[in-house]
Amino acid sequence: MDTHSLQAFLAVTETGSFSAAAETLYVTQPAVSKRIALLEQQLGVRLFDRIGRQVHLTEAGRALLPRARGILRDMEDTSRAISNLSGEVSGTLRIGTSHHIGLHRLPPVLRQFSRDYPQVQLDIHFIDSEEAWEGVLHGDLELGVVTLPPVADPRVTTRVIWEDPLVFMAAPEHPLAKARRVTPAMLTRYNAILPSPVTFTRRIVENLFNDQGLTLNISMSTNYLETIYMMVSIGLGWSVLPATMLDDQVRALPVSTTLPVRQLGYVMHPARSLSNAGRHFLETLVSADTPASGVTDSIR
16 A cells, blocks of 8 residues: 555545645646555545545545554654654745734744754645644644644643733724723623634633623624734724734723633644654744743653
8 A cells, every 4th residue: 555545545535526636736637546546446445436526435435534644644754753863954844823823923933943944945834723733633734833722632732832812802983992891791782703613712702701691792703813803993893802913993892801811832743753844943933932831741
């Protein structure tokens, strides 16, 4: 069973089509079909049901999926461990990070790392923190620089790099901005603009209101904090955003309830050997700011 066939299998699974998988792998569609056919022949089972243009995993395909990911992860880990013996800091470093962190926290880190290690090619995926988290778990990403969840996940290693206080905010002309004191119950009377339900930030806010038996009046959702800021600044509703986004276009609301502090940091797979590039990137990241708290493991 060769790794090219397994890579093709994963690519078809993740993209949902042979043509899209071919584009992802930079090969022709017939090449992908040949690799899948070879894998099915070796295993003696059909891995995909092809219904029109739709491709669906069979029961055998679903059974193979986690094992294929594990095999490729182990192969990559072995190659990385051997490569690390040379001590050379080079190769491709795949990192996942959110748009907000990528815009507001990472630029000086990336600048310093690129200057210190010019032989490393950075492959940065700007995605939701939750998607980056899954990418690390599945072995698609070596590291994630993300919003950490309210509850620790034992499947991964994390470290807090930045504390990121959250603030209730609205446009200066919003009725809530003119109140001397705002209660959570008052907030539920007005439109809220929040990140989507799958995000860690949304969970933080919802837990706060659920604990008080209150229901949020959510008019819009988006995962881009800069988009939420724009909609809040023109008066479409209130939101909860990082304090670093406060300026003269929005105003912090005098809410009687204190918000939890959002924590930003890195996530890595504990069973994965970091490349030399990955280890040096974490050293650069950690030195960018004094870790606030919550160190759960050391760099390795």
